[in-house]
Amino acid sequence: MFAKLPLTALRGFESAARLGSFKAAAQELNISAAAISHQIKNLETLLGVRLFERSSQSVRLSADGECLHTYVHRALLDIQQGLQVLSPSCVAQSLVVSTTPAFASLWLIPRLGGFYRLHPEISVRLHSSNEVVDLRRDASIDLAIRALFTPDPQLVEQPLMDEYFGVYCRPDWQPPATGAPVELIDVPWLSSSAVTVDWPAWCAKAGIGDWLESARLRRYDEEQHALQAAIVGHGLVLASQVLVAEAVARGQLIAYRPEIRLAGARYTLVCVPGRERQPAVRAFSEWLLAQGALGG
The missing domain is CATH 3.40.190.10 (Periplasmic binding protein-like II)
Incomplete structure:
Protein backbone atom coordinates (compact mmCIF):
# COMPACT_ATOMS: atom_id res chain seq x y z
CA MET A 1 0.00 0.00 0.00
CA PHE A 2 2.76 2.44 0.93
CA ALA A 3 5.55 1.04 -1.25
CA LYS A 4 5.63 4.03 -3.59
CA LEU A 5 5.42 6.76 -0.94
CA PRO A 6 8.48 9.06 -1.32
CA LEU A 7 9.08 9.26 2.43
CA THR A 8 12.60 10.71 2.24
CA ALA A 9 11.48 13.45 -0.14
CA LEU A 10 8.43 14.21 2.01
CA ARG A 11 10.61 14.59 5.08
CA GLY A 12 12.92 16.96 3.19
CA PHE A 13 9.92 18.89 1.89
CA GLU A 14 8.40 19.24 5.38
CA SER A 15 11.64 20.56 6.82
CA ALA A 16 12.15 23.08 4.00
CA ALA A 17 8.52 24.21 4.20
CA ARG A 18 8.62 24.66 7.97
CA LEU A 19 11.98 26.43 8.01
CA GLY A 20 11.43 28.42 4.81
CA SER A 21 14.86 27.50 3.50
CA PHE A 22 16.51 24.63 1.63
CA LYS A 23 19.78 25.41 3.39
CA ALA A 24 18.19 25.31 6.87
CA ALA A 25 16.42 22.06 6.01
CA ALA A 26 19.73 20.56 4.87
CA GLN A 27 21.36 21.52 8.17
CA GLU A 28 18.46 20.06 10.17
CA LEU A 29 18.58 16.75 8.27
CA ASN A 30 22.38 16.69 8.03
CA ILE A 31 22.47 16.48 4.22
CA SER A 32 23.45 18.93 1.49
CA ALA A 33 21.23 21.73 0.23
CA ALA A 34 21.59 20.24 -3.25
CA ALA A 35 20.12 16.99 -1.96
CA ILE A 36 17.11 18.85 -0.51
CA SER A 37 16.62 20.68 -3.79
CA HIS A 38 16.83 17.39 -5.71
CA GLN A 39 14.31 15.68 -3.40
CA ILE A 40 11.80 18.51 -3.76
CA LYS A 41 12.25 18.68 -7.53
CA ASN A 42 11.55 14.95 -7.77
CA LEU A 43 8.48 15.39 -5.57
CA GLU A 44 7.21 18.21 -7.79
CA THR A 45 7.73 16.03 -10.87
CA LEU A 46 5.87 13.15 -9.22
CA LEU A 47 2.91 15.36 -8.23
CA GLY A 48 2.90 17.53 -11.33
CA VAL A 49 2.70 20.76 -9.30
CA ARG A 50 5.12 23.43 -8.13
CA LEU A 51 5.54 23.26 -4.35
CA PHE A 52 7.79 26.29 -3.91
CA GLU A 53 8.07 29.69 -5.56
CA ARG A 54 11.78 30.22 -6.05
CA SER A 55 13.75 33.45 -6.43
CA SER A 56 17.45 34.22 -6.40
CA GLN A 57 17.35 35.04 -2.68
CA SER A 58 14.59 32.92 -1.12
CA VAL A 59 11.98 30.21 -1.48
CA ARG A 60 8.37 30.26 -0.29
CA LEU A 61 5.56 27.77 -0.44
CA SER A 62 3.10 27.89 -3.32
CA ALA A 63 -0.61 27.37 -2.66
CA ASP A 64 -0.17 23.67 -3.47
CA GLY A 65 2.87 23.54 -1.21
CA GLU A 66 0.90 25.07 1.68
CA CYS A 67 -1.79 22.44 1.24
CA LEU A 68 0.68 19.54 1.11
CA HIS A 69 2.67 20.82 4.09
CA THR A 70 -0.43 20.75 6.31
CA TYR A 71 -0.98 17.05 5.59
CA VAL A 72 2.68 16.02 5.72
CA HIS A 73 3.41 17.85 8.97
CA ARG A 74 0.42 16.24 10.70
CA ALA A 75 1.37 12.80 9.40
CA LEU A 76 4.99 13.06 10.57
CA LEU A 77 3.85 14.29 13.99
CA ASP A 78 1.60 11.24 14.29
CA ILE A 79 4.44 8.90 13.31
CA GLN A 80 6.76 10.57 15.81
CA GLN A 81 4.17 10.25 18.55
CA GLY A 82 3.62 6.58 17.74
CA LEU A 83 7.34 5.90 18.04
CA GLN A 84 7.53 7.74 21.36
CA VAL A 85 4.67 5.71 22.81
CA LEU A 86 6.53 2.46 22.11
CA SER A 87 9.99 3.66 23.11
CA PRO A 88 10.96 2.78 26.72
CA SER A 89 13.29 5.78 26.81
CA CYS A 90 10.34 8.10 26.19
CA VAL A 91 8.14 7.02 29.11
CA ALA A 92 8.83 10.42 30.66
CA GLN A 93 7.25 12.87 28.24
CA SER A 94 8.60 16.37 27.65
CA LEU A 95 6.75 19.48 26.56
CA VAL A 96 8.21 22.80 25.41
CA VAL A 97 5.96 25.81 26.02
CA SER A 98 6.76 29.29 24.69
CA THR A 99 5.45 32.43 26.39
CA THR A 100 6.62 35.84 27.62
CA PRO A 101 8.95 36.12 30.62
CA ALA A 102 6.28 38.09 32.52
CA PHE A 103 3.51 35.54 31.97
CA ALA A 104 5.88 32.67 32.78
CA SER A 105 7.14 34.09 36.07
CA LEU A 106 4.01 35.87 37.30
CA TRP A 107 1.20 33.52 36.22
CA LEU A 108 2.35 30.15 34.88
CA ILE A 109 5.19 29.07 37.17
CA PRO A 110 3.24 29.65 40.41
CA ARG A 111 0.57 27.24 39.08
CA LEU A 112 2.81 24.57 37.51
CA GLY A 113 2.96 22.52 40.69
CA GLY A 114 -0.72 21.70 40.22
CA PHE A 115 -0.02 20.36 36.74
CA TYR A 116 2.88 18.20 37.95
CA ARG A 117 0.69 16.71 40.66
CA LEU A 118 -1.79 15.63 37.98
CA HIS A 119 0.82 14.60 35.39
CA PRO A 120 4.14 13.71 37.07
CA GLU A 121 5.23 11.89 33.90
CA ILE A 122 5.30 15.12 31.84
CA SER A 123 8.23 17.52 32.13
CA VAL A 124 7.49 21.10 31.05
CA ARG A 125 10.33 23.25 29.72
CA LEU A 126 9.58 26.95 29.33
CA HIS A 127 10.86 28.97 26.39
CA SER A 128 10.42 32.58 27.49
CA SER A 129 10.78 35.44 25.05
CA ASN A 130 8.99 38.67 24.20
CA GLU A 131 9.46 37.82 20.53
CA VAL A 132 6.68 35.85 18.84
CA VAL A 133 8.08 32.44 17.88
CA ASP A 134 7.19 31.16 14.40
CA LEU A 135 5.77 27.79 15.41
CA ARG A 136 5.68 26.55 11.84
CA ARG A 137 9.44 26.99 11.55
CA ASP A 138 10.56 26.07 15.05
CA ALA A 139 9.50 22.46 15.55
CA SER A 140 11.11 22.38 19.01
CA ILE A 141 8.18 24.39 20.44
CA ASP A 142 5.08 22.31 21.17
CA LEU A 143 2.72 25.00 22.37
CA ALA A 144 2.70 28.76 22.84
CA ILE A 145 0.70 31.03 25.14
CA ARG A 146 0.15 34.43 23.57
CA ALA A 147 -1.69 37.64 24.29
CA LEU A 148 -3.39 37.49 20.92
CA PHE A 149 -4.60 40.51 18.98
CA THR A 150 -5.44 38.93 15.62
CA PRO A 151 -6.13 35.25 14.84
CA ASP A 152 -3.65 33.19 12.80
CA PRO A 153 -5.59 30.86 10.47
CA GLN A 154 -2.54 28.62 10.06
CA LEU A 155 -2.47 27.68 13.75
CA VAL A 156 -4.84 25.86 16.10
CA GLU A 157 -6.01 28.40 18.69
CA GLN A 158 -7.85 27.90 21.99
CA PRO A 159 -8.97 31.00 23.97
CA LEU A 160 -7.60 30.96 27.52
CA MET A 161 -8.82 34.18 29.16
CA ASP A 162 -9.52 37.82 28.40
CA ALA A 265 -5.80 41.27 24.71
CA ARG A 266 -7.05 37.68 24.81
CA TYR A 267 -4.61 35.10 26.12
CA THR A 268 -4.70 32.15 23.74
CA LEU A 269 -3.06 28.73 23.39
CA VAL A 270 -1.65 28.15 19.93
CA CYS A 271 0.07 25.24 18.21
CA VAL A 272 0.74 23.87 14.75
CA PRO A 273 -2.19 21.78 13.43
CA GLY A 274 -1.79 18.17 14.52
CA ARG A 275 0.10 18.84 17.74
CA GLU A 276 -3.11 19.40 19.67
CA ARG A 277 -3.71 15.63 19.40
CA GLN A 278 -0.46 14.70 21.14
CA PRO A 279 -1.16 13.41 24.67
CA ALA A 280 1.23 15.78 26.48
CA VAL A 281 -0.04 18.83 24.58
CA ARG A 282 -3.65 17.79 25.13
CA ALA A 283 -3.11 17.21 28.87
CA PHE A 284 -1.36 20.55 29.36
CA SER A 285 -3.96 22.41 27.28
CA GLU A 286 -6.86 20.92 29.25
CA TRP A 287 -5.20 21.80 32.55
CA LEU A 288 -4.36 25.32 31.41
CA LEU A 289 -7.87 25.98 30.12
CA ALA A 290 -9.26 24.86 33.49
CA GLN A 291 -6.95 27.34 35.22
CA GLY A 292 -8.12 30.12 32.91
CA ALA A 293 -11.76 29.23 33.62
CA LEU A 294 -11.10 29.87 37.32
CA GLY A 295 -10.70 33.54 36.44
CA GLY A 296 -6.93 33.81 36.05
Missing part, protein backbone atom coordinates in the same frame (compact mmCIF):
# COMPACT_ATOMS: atom_id res chain seq x y z
CA GLU A 163 -7.27 40.49 29.81
CA TYR A 164 -8.05 43.93 31.17
CA PHE A 165 -5.92 46.56 32.88
CA GLY A 166 -6.59 48.18 36.24
CA VAL A 167 -4.74 49.98 39.01
CA TYR A 168 -3.29 48.09 41.99
CA CYS A 169 -1.59 49.10 45.22
CA ARG A 170 -0.47 47.73 48.58
CA PRO A 171 -3.31 47.09 51.04
CA ASP A 172 -1.91 49.83 53.33
CA TRP A 173 -1.59 52.44 50.57
CA GLN A 174 -3.07 55.84 51.43
CA PRO A 175 -3.91 58.63 48.95
CA PRO A 176 -1.51 61.56 49.21
CA ALA A 177 -2.53 64.71 51.05
CA THR A 178 -4.24 67.43 49.04
CA GLY A 179 -1.75 69.00 46.65
CA ALA A 180 0.91 66.35 47.27
CA PRO A 181 2.14 64.36 44.22
CA VAL A 182 0.96 60.78 43.76
CA GLU A 183 3.54 58.13 42.90
CA LEU A 184 2.66 56.20 39.74
CA ILE A 185 4.60 53.18 38.49
CA ASP A 186 4.81 53.26 34.70
CA VAL A 187 5.52 50.33 32.34
CA PRO A 188 4.75 49.97 28.60
CA TRP A 189 1.65 47.82 27.87
CA LEU A 190 0.06 46.63 24.64
CA SER A 191 -3.68 46.48 24.03
CA SER A 192 -5.91 45.06 21.30
CA SER A 193 -8.37 47.90 21.73
CA ALA A 194 -8.34 51.38 20.22
CA VAL A 195 -7.54 52.78 23.68
CA THR A 196 -3.90 53.07 24.65
CA VAL A 197 -3.07 51.41 27.95
CA ASP A 198 -1.26 54.08 29.94
CA TRP A 199 -1.78 56.43 32.86
CA PRO A 200 -3.34 59.28 30.83
CA ALA A 201 -5.97 56.85 29.45
CA TRP A 202 -6.78 55.44 32.90
CA CYS A 203 -6.88 58.86 34.59
CA ALA A 204 -9.16 60.22 31.89
CA LYS A 205 -11.58 57.32 32.37
CA ALA A 206 -11.44 57.72 36.15
CA GLY A 207 -12.01 61.49 35.94
CA ILE A 208 -8.82 62.40 37.79
CA GLY A 209 -6.69 63.92 35.06
CA ASP A 210 -5.19 66.39 37.53
CA TRP A 211 -3.13 63.54 39.01
CA LEU A 212 -0.76 63.73 36.07
CA GLU A 213 0.04 67.41 36.57
CA SER A 214 2.20 66.68 39.60
CA ALA A 215 2.62 62.88 39.57
CA ARG A 216 5.98 61.28 40.21
CA LEU A 217 6.41 58.57 37.58
CA ARG A 218 8.56 55.55 38.38
CA ARG A 219 9.37 53.99 35.01
CA TYR A 220 10.24 50.34 34.34
CA ASP A 221 10.74 48.39 31.11
CA GLU A 222 9.67 44.99 32.49
CA GLU A 223 6.26 44.08 33.88
CA GLN A 224 7.77 41.92 36.65
CA HIS A 225 9.85 44.85 37.93
CA ALA A 226 6.88 47.21 37.92
CA LEU A 227 4.74 44.81 39.96
CA GLN A 228 7.57 44.19 42.43
CA ALA A 229 7.92 47.95 42.86
CA ALA A 230 4.23 48.20 43.71
CA ILE A 231 4.47 45.28 46.17
CA VAL A 232 7.25 46.99 48.13
CA GLY A 233 5.32 50.27 48.24
CA HIS A 234 6.73 52.47 45.48
CA GLY A 235 3.28 53.62 44.38
CA LEU A 236 0.28 52.65 42.26
CA VAL A 237 0.76 50.39 39.25
CA LEU A 238 -1.40 50.10 36.13
CA ALA A 239 -1.28 46.38 35.37
CA SER A 240 -2.88 43.39 33.69
CA GLN A 241 -5.28 41.53 35.98
CA VAL A 242 -3.78 38.31 34.61
CA LEU A 243 -0.22 39.12 35.63
CA VAL A 244 -1.17 40.63 38.98
CA ALA A 245 -3.49 37.74 39.95
CA GLU A 246 -0.93 35.89 42.07
CA ALA A 247 0.05 39.01 44.03
CA VAL A 248 -3.64 39.75 44.67
CA ALA A 249 -4.29 36.16 45.80
CA ARG A 250 -1.41 36.45 48.30
CA GLY A 251 -2.74 39.75 49.65
CA GLN A 252 0.31 41.68 48.44
CA LEU A 253 -1.72 43.97 46.18
CA ILE A 254 -5.37 45.06 45.99
CA ALA A 255 -7.36 46.76 43.23
CA TYR A 256 -7.78 50.54 43.44
CA ARG A 257 -10.94 51.85 41.78
CA PRO A 258 -11.67 48.34 40.37
CA GLU A 259 -14.58 49.64 38.32
CA ILE A 260 -12.14 51.53 36.05
CA ARG A 261 -10.77 49.11 33.45
CA LEU A 262 -8.96 49.39 30.13
CA ALA A 263 -9.42 46.61 27.57
CA GLY A 264 -6.51 44.29 26.86
Whole structure:
Protein backbone atom coordinates (compact mmCIF):
# COMPACT_ATOMS: atom_id res chain seq x y z
CA MET A 1 0.00 0.00 0.00
CA PHE A 2 2.76 2.44 0.93
CA ALA A 3 5.55 1.04 -1.25
CA LYS A 4 5.63 4.03 -3.59
CA LEU A 5 5.42 6.76 -0.94
CA PRO A 6 8.48 9.06 -1.32
CA LEU A 7 9.08 9.26 2.43
CA THR A 8 12.60 10.71 2.24
CA ALA A 9 11.48 13.45 -0.14
CA LEU A 10 8.43 14.21 2.01
CA ARG A 11 10.61 14.59 5.08
CA GLY A 12 12.92 16.96 3.19
CA PHE A 13 9.92 18.89 1.89
CA GLU A 14 8.40 19.24 5.38
CA SER A 15 11.64 20.56 6.82
CA ALA A 16 12.15 23.08 4.00
CA ALA A 17 8.52 24.21 4.20
CA ARG A 18 8.62 24.66 7.97
CA LEU A 19 11.98 26.43 8.01
CA GLY A 20 11.43 28.42 4.81
CA SER A 21 14.86 27.50 3.50
CA PHE A 22 16.51 24.63 1.63
CA LYS A 23 19.78 25.41 3.39
CA ALA A 24 18.19 25.31 6.87
CA ALA A 25 16.42 22.06 6.01
CA ALA A 26 19.73 20.56 4.87
CA GLN A 27 21.36 21.52 8.17
CA GLU A 28 18.46 20.06 10.17
CA LEU A 29 18.58 16.75 8.27
CA ASN A 30 22.38 16.69 8.03
CA ILE A 31 22.47 16.48 4.22
CA SER A 32 23.45 18.93 1.49
CA ALA A 33 21.23 21.73 0.23
CA ALA A 34 21.59 20.24 -3.25
CA ALA A 35 20.12 16.99 -1.96
CA ILE A 36 17.11 18.85 -0.51
CA SER A 37 16.62 20.68 -3.79
CA HIS A 38 16.83 17.39 -5.71
CA GLN A 39 14.31 15.68 -3.40
CA ILE A 40 11.80 18.51 -3.76
CA LYS A 41 12.25 18.68 -7.53
CA ASN A 42 11.55 14.95 -7.77
CA LEU A 43 8.48 15.39 -5.57
CA GLU A 44 7.21 18.21 -7.79
CA THR A 45 7.73 16.03 -10.87
CA LEU A 46 5.87 13.15 -9.22
CA LEU A 47 2.91 15.36 -8.23
CA GLY A 48 2.90 17.53 -11.33
CA VAL A 49 2.70 20.76 -9.30
CA ARG A 50 5.12 23.43 -8.13
CA LEU A 51 5.54 23.26 -4.35
CA PHE A 52 7.79 26.29 -3.91
CA GLU A 53 8.07 29.69 -5.56
CA ARG A 54 11.78 30.22 -6.05
CA SER A 55 13.75 33.45 -6.43
CA SER A 56 17.45 34.22 -6.40
CA GLN A 57 17.35 35.04 -2.68
CA SER A 58 14.59 32.92 -1.12
CA VAL A 59 11.98 30.21 -1.48
CA ARG A 60 8.37 30.26 -0.29
CA LEU A 61 5.56 27.77 -0.44
CA SER A 62 3.10 27.89 -3.32
CA ALA A 63 -0.61 27.37 -2.66
CA ASP A 64 -0.17 23.67 -3.47
CA GLY A 65 2.87 23.54 -1.21
CA GLU A 66 0.90 25.07 1.68
CA CYS A 67 -1.79 22.44 1.24
CA LEU A 68 0.68 19.54 1.11
CA HIS A 69 2.67 20.82 4.09
CA THR A 70 -0.43 20.75 6.31
CA TYR A 71 -0.98 17.05 5.59
CA VAL A 72 2.68 16.02 5.72
CA HIS A 73 3.41 17.85 8.97
CA ARG A 74 0.42 16.24 10.70
CA ALA A 75 1.37 12.80 9.40
CA LEU A 76 4.99 13.06 10.57
CA LEU A 77 3.85 14.29 13.99
CA ASP A 78 1.60 11.24 14.29
CA ILE A 79 4.44 8.90 13.31
CA GLN A 80 6.76 10.57 15.81
CA GLN A 81 4.17 10.25 18.55
CA GLY A 82 3.62 6.58 17.74
CA LEU A 83 7.34 5.90 18.04
CA GLN A 84 7.53 7.74 21.36
CA VAL A 85 4.67 5.71 22.81
CA LEU A 86 6.53 2.46 22.11
CA SER A 87 9.99 3.66 23.11
CA PRO A 88 10.96 2.78 26.72
CA SER A 89 13.29 5.78 26.81
CA CYS A 90 10.34 8.10 26.19
CA VAL A 91 8.14 7.02 29.11
CA ALA A 92 8.83 10.42 30.66
CA GLN A 93 7.25 12.87 28.24
CA SER A 94 8.60 16.37 27.65
CA LEU A 95 6.75 19.48 26.56
CA VAL A 96 8.21 22.80 25.41
CA VAL A 97 5.96 25.81 26.02
CA SER A 98 6.76 29.29 24.69
CA THR A 99 5.45 32.43 26.39
CA THR A 100 6.62 35.84 27.62
CA PRO A 101 8.95 36.12 30.62
CA ALA A 102 6.28 38.09 32.52
CA PHE A 103 3.51 35.54 31.97
CA ALA A 104 5.88 32.67 32.78
CA SER A 105 7.14 34.09 36.07
CA LEU A 106 4.01 35.87 37.30
CA TRP A 107 1.20 33.52 36.22
CA LEU A 108 2.35 30.15 34.88
CA ILE A 109 5.19 29.07 37.17
CA PRO A 110 3.24 29.65 40.41
CA ARG A 111 0.57 27.24 39.08
CA LEU A 112 2.81 24.57 37.51
CA GLY A 113 2.96 22.52 40.69
CA GLY A 114 -0.72 21.70 40.22
CA PHE A 115 -0.02 20.36 36.74
CA TYR A 116 2.88 18.20 37.95
CA ARG A 117 0.69 16.71 40.66
CA LEU A 118 -1.79 15.63 37.98
CA HIS A 119 0.82 14.60 35.39
CA PRO A 120 4.14 13.71 37.07
CA GLU A 121 5.23 11.89 33.90
CA ILE A 122 5.30 15.12 31.84
CA SER A 123 8.23 17.52 32.13
CA VAL A 124 7.49 21.10 31.05
CA ARG A 125 10.33 23.25 29.72
CA LEU A 126 9.58 26.95 29.33
CA HIS A 127 10.86 28.97 26.39
CA SER A 128 10.42 32.58 27.49
CA SER A 129 10.78 35.44 25.05
CA ASN A 130 8.99 38.67 24.20
CA GLU A 131 9.46 37.82 20.53
CA VAL A 132 6.68 35.85 18.84
CA VAL A 133 8.08 32.44 17.88
CA ASP A 134 7.19 31.16 14.40
CA LEU A 135 5.77 27.79 15.41
CA ARG A 136 5.68 26.55 11.84
CA ARG A 137 9.44 26.99 11.55
CA ASP A 138 10.56 26.07 15.05
CA ALA A 139 9.50 22.46 15.55
CA SER A 140 11.11 22.38 19.01
CA ILE A 141 8.18 24.39 20.44
CA ASP A 142 5.08 22.31 21.17
CA LEU A 143 2.72 25.00 22.37
CA ALA A 144 2.70 28.76 22.84
CA ILE A 145 0.70 31.03 25.14
CA ARG A 146 0.15 34.43 23.57
CA ALA A 147 -1.69 37.64 24.29
CA LEU A 148 -3.39 37.49 20.92
CA PHE A 149 -4.60 40.51 18.98
CA THR A 150 -5.44 38.93 15.62
CA PRO A 151 -6.13 35.25 14.84
CA ASP A 152 -3.65 33.19 12.80
CA PRO A 153 -5.59 30.86 10.47
CA GLN A 154 -2.54 28.62 10.06
CA LEU A 155 -2.47 27.68 13.75
CA VAL A 156 -4.84 25.86 16.10
CA GLU A 157 -6.01 28.40 18.69
CA GLN A 158 -7.85 27.90 21.99
CA PRO A 159 -8.97 31.00 23.97
CA LEU A 160 -7.60 30.96 27.52
CA MET A 161 -8.82 34.18 29.16
CA ASP A 162 -9.52 37.82 28.40
CA GLU A 163 -7.27 40.49 29.81
CA TYR A 164 -8.05 43.93 31.17
CA PHE A 165 -5.92 46.56 32.88
CA GLY A 166 -6.59 48.18 36.24
CA VAL A 167 -4.74 49.98 39.01
CA TYR A 168 -3.29 48.09 41.99
CA CYS A 169 -1.59 49.10 45.22
CA ARG A 170 -0.47 47.73 48.58
CA PRO A 171 -3.31 47.09 51.04
CA ASP A 172 -1.91 49.83 53.33
CA TRP A 173 -1.59 52.44 50.57
CA GLN A 174 -3.07 55.84 51.43
CA PRO A 175 -3.91 58.63 48.95
CA PRO A 176 -1.51 61.56 49.21
CA ALA A 177 -2.53 64.71 51.05
CA THR A 178 -4.24 67.43 49.04
CA GLY A 179 -1.75 69.00 46.65
CA ALA A 180 0.91 66.35 47.27
CA PRO A 181 2.14 64.36 44.22
CA VAL A 182 0.96 60.78 43.76
CA GLU A 183 3.54 58.13 42.90
CA LEU A 184 2.66 56.20 39.74
CA ILE A 185 4.60 53.18 38.49
CA ASP A 186 4.81 53.26 34.70
CA VAL A 187 5.52 50.33 32.34
CA PRO A 188 4.75 49.97 28.60
CA TRP A 189 1.65 47.82 27.87
CA LEU A 190 0.06 46.63 24.64
CA SER A 191 -3.68 46.48 24.03
CA SER A 192 -5.91 45.06 21.30
CA SER A 193 -8.37 47.90 21.73
CA ALA A 194 -8.34 51.38 20.22
CA VAL A 195 -7.54 52.78 23.68
CA THR A 196 -3.90 53.07 24.65
CA VAL A 197 -3.07 51.41 27.95
CA ASP A 198 -1.26 54.08 29.94
CA TRP A 199 -1.78 56.43 32.86
CA PRO A 200 -3.34 59.28 30.83
CA ALA A 201 -5.97 56.85 29.45
CA TRP A 202 -6.78 55.44 32.90
CA CYS A 203 -6.88 58.86 34.59
CA ALA A 204 -9.16 60.22 31.89
CA LYS A 205 -11.58 57.32 32.37
CA ALA A 206 -11.44 57.72 36.15
CA GLY A 207 -12.01 61.49 35.94
CA ILE A 208 -8.82 62.40 37.79
CA GLY A 209 -6.69 63.92 35.06
CA ASP A 210 -5.19 66.39 37.53
CA TRP A 211 -3.13 63.54 39.01
CA LEU A 212 -0.76 63.73 36.07
CA GLU A 213 0.04 67.41 36.57
CA SER A 214 2.20 66.68 39.60
CA ALA A 215 2.62 62.88 39.57
CA ARG A 216 5.98 61.28 40.21
CA LEU A 217 6.41 58.57 37.58
CA ARG A 218 8.56 55.55 38.38
CA ARG A 219 9.37 53.99 35.01
CA TYR A 220 10.24 50.34 34.34
CA ASP A 221 10.74 48.39 31.11
CA GLU A 222 9.67 44.99 32.49
CA GLU A 223 6.26 44.08 33.88
CA GLN A 224 7.77 41.92 36.65
CA HIS A 225 9.85 44.85 37.93
CA ALA A 226 6.88 47.21 37.92
CA LEU A 227 4.74 44.81 39.96
CA GLN A 228 7.57 44.19 42.43
CA ALA A 229 7.92 47.95 42.86
CA ALA A 230 4.23 48.20 43.71
CA ILE A 231 4.47 45.28 46.17
CA VAL A 232 7.25 46.99 48.13
CA GLY A 233 5.32 50.27 48.24
CA HIS A 234 6.73 52.47 45.48
CA GLY A 235 3.28 53.62 44.38
CA LEU A 236 0.28 52.65 42.26
CA VAL A 237 0.76 50.39 39.25
CA LEU A 238 -1.40 50.10 36.13
CA ALA A 239 -1.28 46.38 35.37
CA SER A 240 -2.88 43.39 33.69
CA GLN A 241 -5.28 41.53 35.98
CA VAL A 242 -3.78 38.31 34.61
CA LEU A 243 -0.22 39.12 35.63
CA VAL A 244 -1.17 40.63 38.98
CA ALA A 245 -3.49 37.74 39.95
CA GLU A 246 -0.93 35.89 42.07
CA ALA A 247 0.05 39.01 44.03
CA VAL A 248 -3.64 39.75 44.67
CA ALA A 249 -4.29 36.16 45.80
CA ARG A 250 -1.41 36.45 48.30
CA GLY A 251 -2.74 39.75 49.65
CA GLN A 252 0.31 41.68 48.44
CA LEU A 253 -1.72 43.97 46.18
CA ILE A 254 -5.37 45.06 45.99
CA ALA A 255 -7.36 46.76 43.23
CA TYR A 256 -7.78 50.54 43.44
CA ARG A 257 -10.94 51.85 41.78
CA PRO A 258 -11.67 48.34 40.37
CA GLU A 259 -14.58 49.64 38.32
CA ILE A 260 -12.14 51.53 36.05
CA ARG A 261 -10.77 49.11 33.45
CA LEU A 262 -8.96 49.39 30.13
CA ALA A 263 -9.42 46.61 27.57
CA GLY A 264 -6.51 44.29 26.86
CA ALA A 265 -5.80 41.27 24.71
CA ARG A 266 -7.05 37.68 24.81
CA TYR A 267 -4.61 35.10 26.12
CA THR A 268 -4.70 32.15 23.74
CA LEU A 269 -3.06 28.73 23.39
CA VAL A 270 -1.65 28.15 19.93
CA CYS A 271 0.07 25.24 18.21
CA VAL A 272 0.74 23.87 14.75
CA PRO A 273 -2.19 21.78 13.43
CA GLY A 274 -1.79 18.17 14.52
CA ARG A 275 0.10 18.84 17.74
CA GLU A 276 -3.11 19.40 19.67
CA ARG A 277 -3.71 15.63 19.40
CA GLN A 278 -0.46 14.70 21.14
CA PRO A 279 -1.16 13.41 24.67
CA ALA A 280 1.23 15.78 26.48
CA VAL A 281 -0.04 18.83 24.58
CA ARG A 282 -3.65 17.79 25.13
CA ALA A 283 -3.11 17.21 28.87
CA PHE A 284 -1.36 20.55 29.36
CA SER A 285 -3.96 22.41 27.28
CA GLU A 286 -6.86 20.92 29.25
CA TRP A 287 -5.20 21.80 32.55
CA LEU A 288 -4.36 25.32 31.41
CA LEU A 289 -7.87 25.98 30.12
CA ALA A 290 -9.26 24.86 33.49
CA GLN A 291 -6.95 27.34 35.22
CA GLY A 292 -8.12 30.12 32.91
CA ALA A 293 -11.76 29.23 33.62
CA LEU A 294 -11.10 29.87 37.32
CA GLY A 295 -10.70 33.54 36.44
CA GLY A 296 -6.93 33.81 36.05
